[in-house]
Amino acid sequence: MMEMHDLCAMAAREARCVLATAIKVEGHAYRKQGVSMLLTEEGGMYGSISPGCLESDLQARVDRVLDTEQLEFVEYDMRPADDLSWGETIGCGGLIIVLLEPVCGELRSILSHMHTYFQSGSTVELTRSFYHQYTRIHYVIKVLIHPSESAAAATDSGFGSGKSEFQREGRSEAERWDIPLQISTRYVPKPRLIIVGAGNDVIPVARLGQSAGFRVVVADWRETLCTPERFPGVELVQGFPREIISVLDIQGGDYIVLMSHQFPREREFLELLEDRNYAYLGIMGSRTRTARLLNDLPPMKHVHSPVGLTIGANGPEEIAISIAAELIACKRAASAKERHNLQRGNAHASDGHRAGSR
Known part of the structure; x- marks a missing residue:
């Protein structure tokens, strides 16, 4: 199973690629909210968001995302009992909203910095802040030297990213899905x-x-x-x-x-x-x-x-x-113990993914 540690390394080797992240998950789903995968222009797929029922559709969107350098939200609603169009042989369920981000400019720099921190054994929290009605995004990474350290003891490294505007339907869809204006995900380096x-x-x-x-x-x-x-x-x-x-x-x-x-x-x-x-x-x-x-x-x-x-x-x-x-x-x-300690301290959600209020 590929983790963000691996995806950051792969992004450095791929000239044109897209980061896909499950930013909202409701109901039963194969992977938790906050999980990412990397999709390349040449058709490569690294990591997974589903058992295989979503990835082909996501891959079909890669060229457009790379050509326009625009973010894109994609909805996969697998909750209706009579809807077998997704994962009919594997029993997928739930609602998944996936964010597609072209890996260029500030995001590429962010992933490079994250990989450096992972290599040194640091835990990283990545925060995405949407603004201008979801037409632009700002990235901030917060570095924890050791996983046991509190967020208050972290070091902030801020990077802004001004992307091209979304199409009108993309903006309204994000609002309809109640996507938070700020989303934070915590990533632990590979042991x-x-x-x-x-x-x-x-x-x-x-x-x-x-x-x-x-x-x-x-x-x-x-x-x-x-x-x-x-x-x-x-x-x-x-x-x-x-x-x-x-x-x-x-x-x-x-x-x-x-x-x-x-x-x-x-x-x-x-x-x-x-x-x-x-x-x-x-x-x-x-x-x-x-x-x-x-x-x-x-x-x-x-x-x-x-x-x-x-x-x-x-x-x-x-x-x-x-x-x-x-x-x-x-x-x-060890991971369960750390999650328990974090929950007791009310520092993060148990899956390492936090959403800010709108």
């Missing part, structure tokens, strides 16, 4: 999955980690194993534990898996973790081996050993699935 070790059994773990929404880093001191050919699309860090610990700059939201099968190196790495915060520490191997690794060390936080969920896994691929499943479970639990 990092740091895998210490670059053996053959790491390859499926890295691949599944990427698919599960992690920013994967593979670290190893063996140059012949730690290569882009073996780990495409993965960040690689070469060196012994004491050489790479400062490069990794481990943070509280990082997930770490030790699977180098090299006892002395993993012991060295654990010693360097003593005073650091992280979200997850998975250790490959038996409980006996892990007990030896941790012997005489202060209690380590968030240890999962043997790494992975107990599913009777056999062989590298199944073991990788069990590890990925445990990583997903821990990530979801």
Whole structure:
């Protein structure tokens, strides 16, 4: 599943593309309010808003949006019980209003800045403010250095965007749908999955980690194993534990898996973790081996050993699935805890999407 982190990266590589965002959702829908996807002039689609019943129609609108450089609102009303024109085989329902924005000018700059912030581990809140009867839009991004920080501690970066006027029917439609004049969406960066070790059994773990929404880093001191050919699309860090610990700059939201099968190196790495915060520490191997690794060390936080969920896994691929499943479970639990904390503080809606009053 593509997240905004991915879409920002894709937008930088696509010369002509459109950002589609579900800005209003009522009733049952496949994705939550605030979710986005990227549509390119060449027919590429990155991310999704529905299980596939809306994307073709959205793609058909891309050329017009790019040629006119105008925003466009699109309504998909799938609430009538006798209306099977949308998603008749997958049971879609609800009302979805999608905003189409040409990625040019200030929006392209905004997405570039957001990607930079995501890469540094910052949470970003993007606010769209409509004015001149929805004919123009102003963007503001608010940066949270760490997800746990309050909005009051954020840094504002404002960017204005004066777009061409909508056609008359677009203006009245936005008013009819009661689209708020201000909409804010909060985006959390991908958590990092740091895998210490670059053996053959790491390859499926890295691949599944990427698919599960992690920013994967593979670290190893063996140059012949730690290569882009073996780990495409993965960040690689070469060196012994004491050489790479400062490069990794481990943070509280990082997930770490030790699977180098090299006892002395993993012991060295654990010693360097003593005073650091992280979200997850998975250790490959038996409980006996892990007990030896941790012997005489202060209690380590968030240890999962043997790494992975107990599913009777056999062989590298199944073991990788069990590890990925445990990583997903821990990530979801952490997200639920953060949402609970935000709700208690009344800082944001539970889906990270807020609408200002009209």
